Every structure is written in C-alpha cells, then in structure tokens.
Amino acid sequence: MTDSQSEKKPLLGAVNEGDDGEEEVLEGCGGTMACNPHRPLHRYLVLAIMCFLSFGSYFCYDNPAALQDTMIKALDISESTFMGFYSWYSWPNVILCFFGGFLIDRVFGVRMGAIIFSLFVTAGQVLFAAGALVNHVWLMNVGRFVFGIGGESLCVAQNTYAVKWFQGKELNMVFGLQLSFSRVGSTVNMNIMQPIYQWITGFGFKNDYTDLGVVLMIGAIMCVFSLFCALALSFFDKRADRILKRAAVTSDEQIRITDVKDFPLTFWLLSIICVGYYVAVFPFIGLGLVFFEMKWGFEPSLANNVNSLVYIISAVASPVFGFLIDRTGRNIFWVILGTVCTIGCHALLAFTFLNPYVGMSCMGLAYSILASALWPIASQIVRNSQLGTAYGIMQAIQNLGLAVIAIAAGAIVDSSGYLILEVFFLACLCVALIAAVMLYLVDASRGGKLNRSAKERKRLAALKEEEEEEKKLLD
Amino acid sequence: INLHHINSTKWRVYDFTEFEWQDITTWSSNNLIVMKVKTSGEVMDAAFYNESLVLQFHMFDHSDRSKELPHLLYDADSTQFDFTLQDIDTGNYSSARWGLETVLLGSDKKTTGMHIETKKSIDDEYTPGVFEMSNWLTRPGNEANGGYLQWKPVCYLKPGRARSVATKVDYTNLASTSDVNVDTFLQSSIMYSYFPDIMSVSRSATNFTFGLESDGGFTKTNFTSWTAQLGFGAPPEDKVSSLVVGVISAGLGLPVILIMFGGLFVIIKKKTSKEGYTDLDTDRSNIQ
Numbered sequence: 001m002t003d004s005q006s007e008k009k010p011l012l013g014a015v016n017e018g019d020d021g022e023e024e025v026l027e028g029c030g031g032t033m034a035c036n037p038h039r040p041l042h043r044y045l046v047l048a049i050m051c052f053l054s055f056g057s058y059f060c061y062d063n064p065a066a067l068q069d070t071m072i073k074a075l076d077i078s079e080s081t082f083m084g085f086y087s088w089y090s091w092p093n094v095i096l097c098f099f100g101g102f103l104i105d106r107v108f109g110v111r112m113g114a115i116i117f118s119l120f121v122t123a124g125q126v127l128f129a130a131g132a133l134v135n136h137v138w139l140m141n142v143g144r145f146v147f148g149i150g151g152e153s154l155c156v157a158q159n160t161y162a163v164k165w166f167q168g169k170e171l172n173m174v175f176g177l178q179l180s181f182s183r184v185g186s187t188v189n190m191n192i193m194q195p196i197y198q199w200i201t202g203f204g205f206k207n208d209y210t211d212l213g214v215v216l217m218i219g220a221i222m223c224v225f226s227l228f229c230a231l232a233l234s235f236f237d238k239r240a241d242r243i244l245k246r247a248a249v250t251s252d253e254q255i256r257i258t259d260v261k262d263f264p265l266t267f268w269l270l271s272i273i274c275v276g277y278y279v280a281v282f283p284f285i286g287l288g289l290v291f292f293e294m295k296w297g298f299e300p301s302l303a304n305n306v307n308s309l310v311y312i313i314s315a316v317a318s319p320v321f322g323f324l325i326d327r328t329g330r331n332i333f334w335v336i337l338g339t340v341c342t343i344g345c346h347a348l349l350a351f352t353f354l355n356p357y358v359g360m361s362c363m364g365l366a367y368s369i370l371a372s373a374l375w376p377i378a379s380q381i382v383r384n385s386q387l388g389t390a391y392g393i394m395q396a397i398q399n400l401g402l403a404v405i406a407i408a409a410g411a412i413v414d415s416s417g418y419l420i421l422e423v424f425f426l427a428c429l430c431v432a433l434i435a436a437v438m439l440y441l442v443d444a445s446r447g448g449k450l451n452r453s454a455k456e457r458k459r460l461a462a463l464k465e466e467e468e469e470e471k472k473l474l475d
Numbered sequence: 476i477n478l479h480h481i482n483s484t485k486w487r488v489y490d491f492t493e494f495e496w497q498d499i500t501t502w503s504s505n506n507l508i509v510m511k512v513k514t515s516g517e518v519m520d521a522a523f524y525n526e527s528l529v530l531q532f533h534m535f536d537h538s539d540r541s542k543e544l545p546h547l548l549y550d551a552d553s554t555q556f557d558f559t560l561q562d563i564d565t566g567n568y569s570s571a572r573w574g575l576e577t578v579l580l581g582s583d584k585k586t587t588g589m590h591i592e593t594k595k596s597i598d599d600e601y602t603p604g605v606f607e608m609s610n611w612l613t614r615p616g617n618e619a620n621g622g623y624l625q626w627k628p629v630c631y632l633k634p635g636r637a638r639s640v641a642t643k644v645d646y647t648n649l650a651s652t653s654d655v656n657v658d659t660f661l662q663s664s665i666m667y668s669y670f671p672d673i674m675s676v677s678r679s680a681t682n683f684t685f686g687l688e689s690d691g692g693f694t695k696t697n698f699t700s701w702t703a704q705l706g707f708g709a710p711p712e713d714k715v716s717s718l719v720v721g722v723i724s725a726g727l728g729l730p731v732i733l734i735m736f737g738g739l740f741v742i743i744k745k746k747t748s749k750e751g752y753t754d755l756d757t758d759r760s761n762i763q
Contacts, residue, residue, distance in 0.1 A: 416600050
C-alpha cells in the first residue's frame, strides 16, 4: 500500500465501505429481485436450472431399461449384450469420475467443466442413437462409453455448483431436490419412451432398428436441453461471481493430484458410508422383483409397484427431508438414523412375512434422509477448491462398489437364496453404520465441526463474517 | 379340468391311457427308473413323440439331500420323481402351458379326507427364490403313518436348473375323483393292480399347472421340468442350516458387539476426561 492511498482511506470507516472498489450497480432487468445474486429468489431460479443440468443424463441413462424388449428384438441381441449397455457406462466410471472431478478443480473450473461434460453426454447419446440407426452394436457401445464419461462427471459438476451456490444456506434441500430430479428423469423416461416408440413405428420406416434410432435421437434432444442449461448456468455463475465478488482460486492454492492422500480420515469414512449404504439399496432393487413375487406370491405388476416404491417415495421425500435437515443441522445423526432405519427395513423383509409395502416405504424414507444428509458433509471436510476432486472420488468409489456388488449379489442369490442375500446386505449396512459412528467419534474429538446444529453453524458463520470484515478494515 | 369350466382358453387333453412308452430297461438301473414316451394318442393333429415326456423315479436307501435343485431332503422311505416335458410341437398354439392332473390314493377307507398343507418359510437357502413347501397328506392328522406327496412350487424351464430359469407350479384345490370324472381312468390304471378295491379307498385329485403370468409359457423354451417326492411317514422338513445361523450371527452380531463396545468406550472416556470449561479462543480456532 502506498502512502497516498493509506492517507486517503478513513481510519474509522463504515463497515459497508470495507469492500474494496465500488458496488456494481445493477440496472434494468438485472436489478430485479429475480436477477439479483444478493437475493434468495435468484438463487432458487438458478437452482431450477441446476436441477435440469443432469436431467438429460438421467433420462437417457435408463433408455435401455425402458426399451429392453424392443431393443433385444430390433437389434437381435442377447440379454448379456443388452446388459453390456450398462456395463460400458459403469465400469469406465469407476476411474473416470475421479479424473473428471480433478479436471473440474484444476483445469476447467466448474463452469467450463459442466459445459464440456454436457457435450460428452449429448455426443454419447447421439452416437448411441446413430448406432441403432445403422444397426451397429459396437457404435452403440462406444456411444454409451462416451455418454458415461460425461454423465458421472456431470454429476460431480452439479454437486460442486450446488455447494458453491448454497453452502451455509439450503444445501441439504438442494441435494435432496437434485436426487428428486434424477428419479423424475428416470420415471419420465420409463413412461414415455415406449409410447413414443409406438408412435414412431407408425411412420413406416423399413426396419425396427431405424425406429429405435429415431426414438433414441429424441432422447438426445433432452441432452441438448441440458446442454443449454449448462451454458445458462455458466453465464449466471460468472455474473454472480463478478457481482458478489467471490474469491477466485489464487495461485498459491495450487491443486495437485497428490493432495488426495492428504484428505482427512473423515472424508474416507464418509466414502465408506456412501458405498456401504448404496450397495445395500440399489442391487437389492435390481433383484427385488422375483423376491416379492416368490416370497409373498405377488403378481408381477404388484411386485413392480412395491419395488419402485423406494424411487417414488424418495422423489418426493428427499427435498422435504433436505429442508428439515437444513433447519436442524446435525447431519451425522441423520446419516446414522437413515442407516439404522434401512437395517430395520431389510430385517423386516428378510425375517418376517410382514407386507413388503411397510419395509419398502420405510426404506424410501430412510434413503431420502441419508442422501440429503450425506453429500453436504463433504463440503465441510474439504476445501472448496478441492470439492470437485472430493465428489469425484466419492462417486468413483460408489460406482466401483455398485458394479462389483451387483455381480456378487447375483451370484449369492443364485447359489444360496434370498435369505443369505439379505443377511449380506445387512452386513454391508452394518459396515456403513460402524463407519458413521466412527465418523461421529472422530469428528467429535476434533471439535464436532461436521455435526453442528443449524443454529451453531449460523452463529459461527456470522462470527466468521465479522472477523473477515475486521481483517479488511485493518488491511 | 371338468370342475373348472374355463371357456376362453383352448384345451387339448392328453390321456395317459393312450400313451406308448419306450423300453424302460434301456435307461433304468437299481435305484433309477426312467420312462420315456414313444408316442401318444393324437389330439387335434398333435401328439407326443420321442421322449417328449419323461418320468424319472429315484429310489434311495439312505437319508440325504438331493444334489439337483430343488434339493429336496429324502430318506429311505421316499421316492423322488422328475416330470419333464421337452421339444413338444404345440402347432397353432404359440403360447402354450401345461397342466398335470394327478390322483393320490391311500389305503384308508374312502371317507378319510386328504389335505394339502403348504408351509411358508423365510429360509430359501436350499431352493433359492422358493419360500414354500407343500405336502399332500393321505392321513392329515396322522402323518407318521400316512403317505405324502411333497413338492416345492417350482419348475425349471431349462435342463440346466437354476433360479434364473425357474417358474411357479400351482395346484388347484383337492377335488373328489367322482367330481372330476376320473374314476373310469382309475379302473384302467396300473394302480388297479395294487388296489383291487380301488373304488373304495381314499383318493383325491388336483391339477398341477406349470408357469407364471409373464414367463413366456412353455413355448418360450420348449422345456419344463418338475421334481416332487412320494413317500411314507412324516414328510421331511427343511430346517435352517447351521451355515445360515453362523452367517447371520457373524454378519450381524459382530457389528452389534463393536457398536456396543464403542458406545461404552465413548461414555467411559467422557466421564474420565471432564473438561467443562471450553476456552473462547479454542472455540474460535474451530472456525474454518
């Protein structure tokens, strides 16, 4: 600071003028409540765009499932080739989303990263559709692979965006809402793809696979919509950064890939909870249909209803619970609650003949609780500049767990039956529970930062703001 | 079939009295009897040819569990049989299903009623995906001195039996043989040579049907195989194996113990290290 500058600055300045430089004056449309980044309404509008960011990817991810019989017939493929469409998505993502997260942190930044991965998603779906149009399965597999590169890393970008805009505010609800949208996207896909296919067949294309290709191209339109959302988000984010003067990553905060090994123990415990929990829910739903048909003698359509209860309930309940968790804080307790609840549900389904509606409904609620409470914890553990890498790691480990356990679960049920399978899932949940309890203990011994109630967090945030204001004044 | 007048489905009824069987001794041995059909009577332009229907009977002289799914438990008093349908040309019927009309005879007087008892269990370790076992008892109150037909409600749609190719076997309620018009068949069946007074012994009939709503029917794989067990005495019961008990107690007991000890540890630690006063400075240092 030069002498002339220090003399011009008042010694006892008002707090408002502590900001360096002038406040940007927002004019016209930019000054309205909806477009003013200082106002919550703008945040919520951006939230809407954020939720649709990965809508296209969730919609197209389950296209094969919605069109299963059609695909097998039109392309004349076997069941295992069909399952390959999913394997080509999952297995590469065991490693790729870690690099995706790292690239977001280090190279692209979240804005560019979201756009790039959105492009991958769109390109992948177009390739997938093109492969169907010309009846080349290898091209479809390539398409799914490219789609996968984009899809999972796009989720990482979405998580990073969420933390950036909503940390300290409604973060839990935002994660819950994003989960909702993923389910909505999948459900919309399941319900409209078949009717659209029937409509396309009416156009009289020569081959079944041409019809299929056209339908999948329509799916690609959803991805283009998401791409526009990515572009819009990038615009709004850049603008908000400028107006709110959010600190950019300075050069002395160099991010290296080796930083990963410095992630605290709490982060790895969080990852274990994530894996242990998700592998006990999704593979179970994958095998649940026959379980409900055989053990309770349900009709296949009724069994389908019960099986999708978890998805339906979580679509509605996640934002609600997220809002609740925002109000009360204490995320780790919520995580423990969700895990214990799910243990109870699996025990009910395994050891009793109680109507599975009870067990599956509770599981849906418990899953909503856990999903809304778990992911925001990561934002408290790692620095904001490493958040992409952190979420990338969590998702990579989750994908690896899901892929491996899905195969293991199939093998277990074929050789030893559903009771042993349920016991296996209970054991996974117990691992998650132990990790959650350990997370609480480790965190409590380090000051209890992760399990603060919402009131404490607000108080500390206010204290921190005051400190920063004082620092600026003293400079 | 006569009892359940169903008009919307087309029926073809194959009568065992018109079946010709291949030479039993070709595939049979001391503890195995194999009956393969050579040809059957024609019903509506189609018939069974060449091994399309196979009945295999296994006899035992000891107690053990069968090595093939559904892994039924047998003893010296029981005989297991496999009923297999394969490679049948169903002609115009593109989605066909099969049923088997069965009569069980006992050596009691006609008035003794029979009963099918179905037990449910949470344990499906021996037959993955099947949680029921059914016993058709000739002497319902006095099982130890009666006969039984035991089966699990599962049949398999491929020769390589596995859960993925399993589907359901259903049965209709027991009906008296006069109600379903099978008394005439009984007098010309092989049972007549064993029960000359066949019209005055206890007997009842049912239909076993193979398949579930959306499994594609018999015509999808052109193969169905069902195993059941006939015997004397109390039907063998499946018990939860020690392996399952072991896995459950290890898988759940261990974590519960860990959590309990962890909880105790935390409580003890809190009691012994009471600090009480948290410095304002240390409080601030927790701020990120």
